[in-house]
Amino acid sequence: MYPISQQNRNELLRELLLHCTKHPLTKKRLAGIPLSELHQPDSHKLLQQVIPKHSECHHKFTKLIKQNTSSIMFSTSGSTGKEKYIALSFEEMLENTRHHGFAYQAAGITRSDRVATFGMPSLLTSELTVHLALANTGCQILPIGQATCGATIFRLISELHANVLLVMPSDLHSLLDYMEEEKYCLPQIRLIVTGGEKLQQSLKRRIMQLCGNAQLKLSSTFQTADTGTIGYQCRYCVDNEYHIQEKLQYAEILASGELVITNLKRRQMPVLRILTGDQAIWSGTPCLCGDQTAKILLKGRAAQNTKIGGEKIPIDFFDRLMESFSLHPHQFAVHIVTHDSGRDQICLKIHDRYRSQFRKIQAWLLNHNSLLREKIAVHLVEPYKIDILQAHDLKRTKSGKFITIQDNRP
Numbered sequence: 001m002y003p004i005s006q007q008n009r010n011e012l013l014r015e016l017l018l019h020c021t022k023h024p025l026t027k028k029r030l031a032g033i034p035l036s037e038l039h040q041p042d043s044h045k046l047l048q049q050v051i052p053k054h055s056e057c058h059h060k061f062t063k064l065i066k067q068n069t070s071s072i073m074f075s076t077s078g079s080t081g082k083e084k085y086i087a088l089s090f091e092e093m094l095e096n097t098r099h100h101g102f103a104y105q106a107a108g109i110t111r112s113d114r115v116a117t118f119g120m121p122s123l124l125t126s127e128l129t130v131h132l133a134l135a136n137t138g139c140q141i142l143p144i145g146q147a148t149c150g151a152t153i154f155r156l157i158s159e160l161h162a163n164v165l166l167v168m169p170s171d172l173h174s175l176l177d178y179m180e181e182e183k184y185c186l187p188q189i190r191l192i193v194t195g196g197e198k199l200q201q202s203l204k205r206r207i208m209q210l211c212g213n214a215q216l217k218l219s220s221t222f223q224t225a226d227t228g229t230i231g232y233q234c235r236y237c238v239d240n241e242y243h244i245q246e247k248l249q250y251a252e253i254l255a256s257g258e259l260v261i262t263n264l265k266r267r268q269m270p271v272l273r274i275l276t277g278d279q280a281i282w283s284g285t286p287c288l289c290g291d292q293t294a295k296i297l298l299k300g301r302a303a304q305n306t307k308i309g310g311e312k313i314p315i316d317f318f319d320r321l322m323e324s325f326s327l328h329p330h331q332f333a334v335h336i337v338t339h340d341s342g343r344d345q346i347c348l349k350i351h352d353r354y355r356s357q358f359r360k361i362q363a364w365l366l367n368h369n370s371l372l373r374e375k376i377a378v379h380l381v382e383p384y385k386i387d388i389l390q391a392h393d394l395k396r397t398k399s400g401k402f403i404t405i406q407d408n409r410p
């Protein structure tokens with residue numbers, strides 16, 4: 001895709017800022033900027049004065065959503081499982097799907113492919129945009145409509161001759177478990193396109209082992225329900241590297257390393273300097289594919305802290321634990337609980353098949369978070385506890401993502 005010209009981008013930013021001064025959701029954020037300045041030719045620079053923030057929760061929007069008749073609503077539940085509603089005009093949705101469709105083409109989907117998708121459109125998923133975006137590739141869409149019964153998914157993929165899967169990583173586990181158990185493979189699958197979540201290295205290895213096609217390609221698209229489609233991968237992009245959809249999004253990386261997105265086209269619910277929660281760095285350009293749009297490399301989620309033993313503790317080390325022991329999200333959960341003693345305790349629930357590694361995992365935990373180790377040593381936090389995972393220990397968001405870290409304290 002051609003990069004957007006600077007002049008065009010600045011003009012779009014200026015229009016957006018002017019719109020945002022009148023919009024009930026954003027006008028407060030621009031209150032400090034005199035309107036006269038926004039009419040100056042270089043007023044796009046004023047964007048830098050808008051303080052970045054996380055997208056709003058839905059309570060504040062209920063009134064606004066009621067007023068909008070010609071629109072479609074989605075919700076995002078993110079990692080917390082709490083719905084946030086987003087209303088898009090139909091034009092905004094179609095604009096997004098056009099770019100999203102381009103991302104699917106860049107990922108390698110062509111008009112001769114039969115693409116199986118797992119989710120079904122609903123208020124709680126953005127699957128409708130997935131289907132509309134796929135239409136841009138000219139492929140055949142096979143909406144399987146569920147991700148929980150591996151046997152049914154396998155049968156449908158085989159019967160309908162799907163050769164591409166378009167899935168959220170969390171949705172692959174039932175299929176892969178079934179294939180492992182039955183010793184089946186799917187060598188006809190030539191491409192798997194993921195989105196919605198980061199694809200863990202361990203899951204990637206599992207896919208390659210089980211599918212039985214050494215030529216299988218994996219690619220992904222990068223989007224959030226809050227901001228729309230953000231990035232696409234060309235064939236030269238490495239894992240977690242994306243070209244920016246510059247005609248739709250203005251991306252910035254803050255000094256803290258967090259990616260911030262401003263959507264150039266959304267007016268109904270403006271996306272103005274929204275924190276994505278992702279850490280990123282700018283990646284080398286120009287790309288070997290010849291596309292001159294900027295590229296980013298995602299480095300993981302922005303630091304997640306949880307108060308344990310009275311102090312904020314970074315908890316992203318559980319991701320590293322999962323990678324180190326090839327634990328998949330459907331085999332692992334972390335419950336933060338209040339022990340009978342009144343102190344906080346971290347209980348790890350791990351699938352029975354890892355039982356022989358529990359001691360090693362204990363040792364790993366003590367070696368990889370010195371703050372928690374010290375708190376355990378001075379009895380401010382109870383020692384780690386490891387239990388066999390039971391089905392009820394797993395929790396998923398309404399869109400199907402596993403919630404690995406569950407805070408069960410009162």
Ligand SMILES: [Zn+2]
Pocket residue numbers: 234235236237243287288289290291
């Ligand atoms: Zn490229």
